[in-house]
Amino acid sequence: MKKLFLGVLTALAMAAGGTFAGTLDDVKARGNLLCGVSTGAPGFATVDDSGKDVGFDVDYCRALAAAIFGDPMAVKFVGLTSAVRFTALAAGEVDILARNTTWTYSRDTDLKQTFLGVNYYDGQGFMVKKELGVKSTTELDGATVCIQVGTTTELNLADYFKENGMSYEPVPTADNAESQQQYLAGACDTYTTDASALHGTRVNLENPDDHLVLPEIISKEPLGPLVRHGDDNWADIGRWVLNALVIAEEKGITKGNIDSWKDTKDAEIHRLLGTGDDDILAMVGLPKNAMYNAIKAGGNYGEIFENNLGATSGINIERGVNASWTKGGILYSPPFR
Amino acid sequence: MMTKIAFVRKKEIPPSAPPITEVGLIGWLRQNLFSSWLNSILTVLSVYFIVVILWDFIPWAYGGHWNTKSLRECLDLDPDVACFSVLTARWKQLLFGLYPAEEYWRPTLTFIFLLLAIVPILFPRFFRFFWFSIIYPGLAVWLLWGGSFWSISIVYIGLTLGALFFLSLIRRYLKNYMVAAILAFLFTAVFLLFISNPLVGLLNVILPISLPFVESLKMGGFTLSLIVGVTGIVASFPIGILLALGRQSNLPVIKMICVGFIEFIRGVPLITLLFVASVLLNYFLPPGTNFDIVLRVVIMVTLFSAAYMAEVIRGGLAGLPLGQHEASASLGLTYWQSQRLIIMPQALKISIPGIVNTFIGLFKDTTLVSIISLRDPVGLASTIRADQKWNGIYWELYVAIGLMFFIFCWGMSQYSQYLERKLKTDK
Numbered sequence: 001m002k003k004l005f006l007g008v009l010t011a012l013a014m015a016a017g018g019t020f021a022g023t024l025d026d027v028k029a030r031g032n033l034l035c036g037v038s039t040g041a042p043g044f045a046t047v048d049d050s051g052k053d054v055g056f057d058v059d060y061c062r063a064l065a066a067a068i069f070g071d072p073m074a075v076k077f078v079g080l081t082s083a084v085r086f087t088a089l090a091a092g093e094v095d096i097l098a099r100n101t102t103w104t105y106s107r108d109t110d111l112k113q114t115f116l117g118v119n120y121y122d123g124q125g126f127m128v129k130k131e132l133g134v135k136s137t138t139e140l141d142g143a144t145v146c147i148q149v150g151t152t153t154e155l156n157l158a159d160y161f162k163e164n165g166m167s168y169e170p171v172p173t174a175d176n177a178e179s180q181q182q183y184l185a186g187a188c189d190t191y192t193t194d195a196s197a198l199h200g201t202r203v204n205l206e207n208p209d210d211h212l213v214l215p216e217i218i219s220k221e222p223l224g225p226l227v228r229h230g231d232d233n234w235a236d237i238g239r240w241v242l243n244a245l246v247i248a249e250e251k252g253i254t255k256g257n258i259d260s261w262k263d264t265k266d267a268e269i270h271r272l273l274g275t276g277d278d279d280i281l282a283m284v285g286l287p288k289n290a291m292y293n294a295i296k297a298g299g300n301y302g303e304i305f306e307n308n309l310g311a312t313s314g315i316n317i318e319r320g321v322n323a324s325w326t327k328g329g330i331l332y333s334p335p336f337r
Numbered sequence: 338m339m340t341k342i343a344f345v346r347k348k349e350i351p352p353s354a355p356p357i358t359e360v361g362l363i364g365w366l367r368q369n370l371f372s373s374w375l376n377s378i379l380t381v382l383s384v385y386f387i388v389v390i391l392w393d394f395i396p397w398a399y400g401g402h403w404n405t406k407s408l409r410e411c412l413d414l415d416p417d418v419a420c421f422s423v424l425t426a427r428w429k430q431l432l433f434g435l436y437p438a439e440e441y442w443r444p445t446l447t448f449i450f451l452l453l454a455i456v457p458i459l460f461p462r463f464f465r466f467f468w469f470s471i472i473y474p475g476l477a478v479w480l481l482w483g484g485s486f487w488s489i490s491i492v493y494i495g496l497t498l499g500a501l502f503f504l505s506l507i508r509r510y511l512k513n514y515m516v517a518a519i520l521a522f523l524f525t526a527v528f529l530l531f532i533s534n535p536l537v538g539l540l541n542v543i544l545p546i547s548l549p550f551v552e553s554l555k556m557g558g559f560t561l562s563l564i565v566g567v568t569g570i571v572a573s574f575p576i577g578i579l580l581a582l583g584r585q586s587n588l589p590v591i592k593m594i595c596v597g598f599i600e601f602i603r604g605v606p607l608i609t610l611l612f613v614a615s616v617l618l619n620y621f622l623p624p625g626t627n628f629d630i631v632l633r634v635v636i637m638v639t640l641f642s643a644a645y646m647a648e649v650i651r652g653g654l655a656g657l658p659l660g661q662h663e664a665s666a667s668l669g670l671t672y673w674q675s676q677r678l679i680i681m682p683q684a685l686k687i688s689i690p691g692i693v694n695t696f697i698g699l700f701k702d703t704t705l706v707s708i709i710s711l712r713d714p715v716g717l718a719s720t721i722r723a724d725q726k727w728n729g730i731y732w733e734l735y736v737a738i739g740l741m742f743f744i745f746c747w748g749m750s751q752y753s754q755y756l757e758r759k760l761k762t763d764k
Contacts, residue, residue: 039710040723047720049426051435054724078554079720081710084615088710091619177731204408204729206416314409314725 023227023234024068024285027095032074035061036094039079042200043309043317044100044120044223053077056308057098059298060119060225064096064241067290072297086111089228096238098225102152112229116239119224119301120309121321121330123217124153125195127202130212132189137216141166146179146191148172153193156219176201190214194221196309199317237284243333244272244291248300250324250333255299258292272336280337291336301331401733407726423727424737430721431737434557434712440483440549444560447480451567459752474571481556481564483548487540491533499525553631557712559741564631565713566700566745569638573699574692576639577646582676584651595647602644608705610637615709634706642699649695653688654680686760693753697746704742714738 027033037045037057045055058077065075078094089097090112100122101107103115126145128134137160147154149172161168171188173179180201183191191198198213205211225242227235248254251269253261261269270276273295274288281290298304302324309317323329354360358367370380401419402411411420424431433444454473457466472493479489503521507514541547556564583595602610614633622628657680665675685692707716718734721727 038723039707039712039716040720042723042725042728044723046723047430047435048724049726051430051438076554079710079712079716081708084612084709087616087619091616093619180729200725200728203725204412206412314407 023095023231024237027068031069032076033061033065033068033096034078034094035064035075036078036080036085036088036097036099037061038099039081041100043196043313043315045077045079045098054308056120056304057100057225059304059308060098060242060245061096063245063294063297063304064238066297067237067241067244067286067294070287070289070293072293086113089113089226092228095234096225096227100223101226103222103224103226107226113226114229114232114235115224115226116235117224117242118222119242120196120222122194122196122221122223124156124192124219124221125198125217126190126192126214127183127198128190128212128214130210134190134212134214137214137218138164138166140168140190142168143189144169144171144187146171146173146182146188148175148179148193152219157192160218196315196317200315203314203316233284237286240284240336241291241294244294244336245301245304246324246331246333247272247336248291248295249302250326253295253300255296255303258296268336398736408728408730409726419733420730421733423721423730423733426727427717427721428737430717431558431714431741433560434717435555436551436557436560437549437555440551443480443483443548443551447477448560448563450476450480451563479548481551481560482553483550485537485541486546486548487537491537491540492529495525495529495533498528553629556631558714558717561631561706561711561713562700562703562742565635565638565703565706568635569642569699569703570696572635572639573642573646573695576643577650578681580643580647581650581654584647585654599644599647602641603648607638607641607702608708610641611705611709613637630711634709634711638699638703641702642695645695645698646692649688649691650684652691653684653686656687657683689753689757689760693749697749700745700749701742714741 035058037053037055040046041055041057043056045053045057048054061075061077062072066072068074078088080088080094080097080099082099085097085099085101086107088094097113098119100120102122103118107113108115126137126140128140134140140161145157145168147157147170154170157168157170171182173182173191176193176197179191179193182188184205195213195217202208202211202213225238227238247268251266251272253269253273258273261273262275264270267276271278271280273292274281274290275292279288281288287293298307302319305319305322306312309315310319319327319329321330323331325332355364357363371377397417397419400415401421402414403421403425405411405414405420405422406426408420408423411422429438429441433441436444450473453466454470457463457470475489475493479486499521502524503517506517506520580595580599583591584599586592586595611634614637615630618628618633661679661683662675665679668675670678704713704715706713707719710716712720715738718738721734722730
């Protein structure tokens with residue numbers, strides 16, 4: 001009797017878990033990918049003047065759509081606020097969430113999501129006026145700090161100053177916009193939030209050169225795309241499209257030169273671009289040239305970074321830790337074999 | 338001998354001019370702004386604050402840039418004035434959201450038709466055009482979302498057939514309204530559920546009229562505010578009346594349902610209901626069900642507004658003397674006749690300020706949908722700021738959005754004042 005009961009339970013659980021099992025099939029049947037992005041995060045996702053979706057996370061989803069359909073435009077972007085992003089993913093409103101979301105333990109486990117990797121290593125930084133003469137966060141003892149209340153940045157700030165035996169006076173603000181206004185009005189010596197946001201803000205200040213984003217990063221905010229628990233094949237596809245973009249940069253494969261690698265001796269490039277004999281992408285149900293299409297869509301990781309966050313974008317974030325491991329960063333993909 | 342009279346005035350003395358402190362500009366100022374020392378202080382303070390604000394605002398707004406390509410360019414030209422270029426670049430998005438540019442004529446036409454459709458409702462002398470107000474909802478849905486013309490018109494055909502069926506039933510065979518209504522309802526339901534689909538298919542083949550489909554994901558800007566606001570306002574009014582009547586009903590079940598509904602909805606913040614619409618409903622519905630997000634939001638906003646409307650109208654009902662009910666009953670009117678002819682016209686007249694208050698509140702509350710990711714003007718403002726070209730622009734966007742909301746809300750309030758003057762019977 002007990003056995004029967006357990007059996008029924010398992011069957012029920014499998015039925016429940018199996019609801020989303022064939023995400024790839026669902027996506028193919030629908031004819032487009034549903035990608036959850038931010039409704040507005042500078043550099044990561046927004047719409048431009050002509051109404052086109054643009055951004056770092058947007059380009060990742062285009063690469064994923066290109067891998068599945070061969071068409072980077074076969075994707076619908078669903079703008080999600082931070083309040084509804086996880087439930088939208090869990091309820092199946094989107095197939096994948098690429099919404100500058102920090103990978104944490106509880107989001108991975110308790111919220112039953114699978115993070116596919118890290119596409120941007122962000123972290124909390126500080127901006128100061130140059131006239132203050134501060135060159136490092138260790139010189140900020142006794143400073144007034146504009147800080148968004150109720151965020152992890154507030155906790156990180158307290159921890160960091162305590163660890164370094166320094167004191168500070170918080171000036172609480174509601175959001176980044178208010179922090180910026182308070183900082184400019186001179187209510188605080190420095191303001192702190194994610195470094196990527198600080199860079200974006202600084203460029204559009206009246207005199208950007210009067211302000212400095214300090215080099216230290218005091219917290220880990222690894223951002224990455226994520227999917228629901230329960231469909232490992234779908235997670236593998238998302239993970240390896242991300243990895244393919246990273247490998248492409250490592251190998252020097254760009255959007256422009258991607259067609260010139262047919263005679264290379266590097267077997268991994270042949271496997272990646274589908275120009276060799278073995279078709280390893282069939283293992284996840286993708287066409288042989290899927291990664292070729294993914295890289296062709298918006299270029300390799302470095303190009304996507306440059307267009308959305310780097311110098312071309314006007315945000316001017318330096319690669320820093322987000323450089324490939326071959327160039328002193330920590331971006332590292334497992335081998336494609 | 339006539340008494341000698343030195344002087345007799347033959348003409349009336351012309352009235353001397355009133356004291357200069359009582360008329361003209363000075364008089365007006367004295368009476369209205371400086372009538373007491375407290376008023377004088379308040380006047381001086383108010384003038385001071387107005388001047389201070391305008392002193393900064395006018396040069397800022399008047400000298401604003403309209404044609405730069407980015408905020409950076411504005412700042413390099415002159416950082417002390419407004420950068421309205423963001424409006425030049427994005428005004429279409431603020432109005433239409435992400436609606437495809439080549440289809441902008443559709444929301445525009447929908448808006449013009451909206452103005453035409455509300456005229457017969459607002460001004461009784463155009464009531465003969467009321468038929469347009471009835472076909473407008475279907476027309477608006479078809480214009481905004483597109484798709485086959487027939488799949489919308491079939492609903493109208495079904496309802497018309499149902500109404501005709503009902504009328505012919507009570508004329509020829511049945512005297513019982515209730516039974517006739519139930520039969521007509523069943524007839525309409527059968528028509529819409531089983532007959533309409535093949536019929537639409539057939540009509541699509543014979544005479545294909547359709548517009549490109551635009552999904553709700555693309556709706557945004559003021560188009561979205563108006564969709565949610567206007568639908569909520571129009572739908573919540575009749576529901577509110579029914580709820581108010583239900584709450585005063587003598588039938589305990591109806592009364593309990595109405596009281597429970599009203600008190601529940603009023604006890605919950607709108608944003609909670611919106612979260613239910615956006616997040617929770619998806620868990621209850623089978624996966625893959627595509628229950629349109631805009632429709633979900635409209636339903637929630639309507640229910641929310643209807644509960645408040647019911648209480649406003651109940652206030653109007655309570656304001657009527659009991660004699661009115663008794664008088665209408667003594668005339669031999671049925672319940673619905675007395676409601677329609679005696680009670681409601683008076684109760685609604687008393688409630689006009691409260692009703693319009695609820696409408697205005699509802700229209701402004703539509704900005705809350707930005708929290709559940711819909712791109713209404715406020716939501717779009719943060720999307721626009723996420724474009725590095727406009728990152729850091731606050732005032733210009735919010736001033737423009739505020740101005741647009743003000744125009745609609747002020748219009749509603751002006752109409753309500755006109756209506757109150759027009760319906761004023763007690764002198």
